[in-house]
Amino acid sequence: xxxxxxxxxxxxxxxxxxxxxxxxxxxxxxxxxxxxxxxxxxxxxxxxxxxxxxxxxxxxxxxxxxxxxxxxxxxxxxxxxxxxxxxxxxxxxxxxxxxxxxxxxxxxxxxxxxxxxxxxxxxxxxxxxxxxxxxxxxxxxxxxxxxxxxxxxxxxxxxxxxxxxxxxxxxxxxxxxxxxxxxxxxxxxxxxxxxxxxxxxxxxxxxxxxxxxxxxxxxxxxxxxxxxxxxxxxxxxxx
Numbered sequence: 001x002x003x004x005x006x007x008x009x010x011x012x013x014x015x016x017x018x019x020x021x022x023x024x025x026x027x028x029x030x031x032x033x034x035x036x037x038x039x040x041x042x043x044x045x046x047x048x049x050x051x052x053x054x055x056x057x058x059x060x061x062x063x064x065x066x067x068x069x070x071x072x073x074x075x076x077x078x079x080x081x082x083x084x085x086x087x088x089x090x091x092x093x094x095x096x097x098x099x100x101x102x103x104x105x106x107x108x109x110x111x112x113x114x115x116x117x118x119x120x121x122x123x124x125x126x127x128x129x130x131x132x133x134x135x136x137x138x139x140x141x142x143x144x145x146x147x148x149x150x151x152x153x154x155x156x157x158x159x160x161x162x163x164x165x166x167x168x169x170x171x172x173x174x175x176x177x178x179x180x181x182x183x184x185x186x187x188x189x190x191x192x193x194x195x196x197x198x199x200x201x202x203x204x205x206x207x208x209x210x211x212x213x214x215x216x217x218x219x220x221x222x223x224x225x226x227x228x229x230x231x232x233x234x235x236x237x238x239x
Contacts, residue, residue, distance in 0.1 A: 003180040003233060009033075010167070012040040014113035016104065016141075017093060018134035020049045020071040020086065021117060021197040021204065025065070025223075026172030027117050028190035029077060029183035030232050035079035036186075042082035042111050043075050044104070046134050051091035054203045063199060070197045077193040094129070096136035104141030109164045116142055120171035120235055142169050142239055143176070170234040177233035184230070191220050205235040 015031060017023035023043055035041045049067035050060040053088070068086050075084045085107065094100070108116065144150040146165035154161040170179070183190065194205070195216070202203025202208040207215035 105144035106170035108145035174235035
């Protein structure tokens with residue numbers, strides 16, 4: 001696999017994920033390295049994570065509050081200094097609608113990132129519908145944000161907001177990656193940010209609790225093994 005990289009860091013970046021923790025899995029090491037070097041990193045999570053547990057007795061409202069707090073903690077672990085926004089769409093119910101596309105475009109126009117990162121909607125055999133729809137919303141939101149004749153309101157004020165064209169869109173979980181960013185020492189930061197999502201320890205990470213050092217070590221190894229030759233990989237699309 002011939003992969004380009006690494007690239008010059010952007011001045012600002014917006015990472016868009018379906019659920020709390022998706023961004024950290026997809027590009028956490030890259031964002032952490034950029035943030036440490038001065039990139040303003042913004043995170044936009046499109047669902048509230050309300051179904052992110054296997055505990056049938058869990059209170060969804062309490063889980064939503066927990067996952068918002070966890071996402072803030074994960075962003076801090078990455079060193080992200082920009083906006084951290086978690087949406088209110090019910091987990092599992094995200095759809096690539098015009099209204100949702102407009103909302104994503106509004107954040108791109110408001111934050112004016114040089115680079116956008118998100119899920120690859122073309123990835124084959126993707127199981128979770130939220131990941132597919134988040135990918136389409138990211139791709140389509142970039143198009144709506146860059147083209148002046150799309151009417152897009154500011155997500156905070158509701159007033160019309162001028163168009164913004166990011167330089168590029170990087171897709172993680174890519175079906176056909178063509179770019180690599182070495183994780184290096186930032187793998188540990190990526191894992192630290194992922195471990196901030198404590199509500200996901202049992203279901204996603206197979207960690208029983210604080211005392212499960214073997215589980216934490218096993219999860220760390222899994223994150224390392226998911227890299228490609230020690231790098232996070234992307235499909236790069238110029239905008």
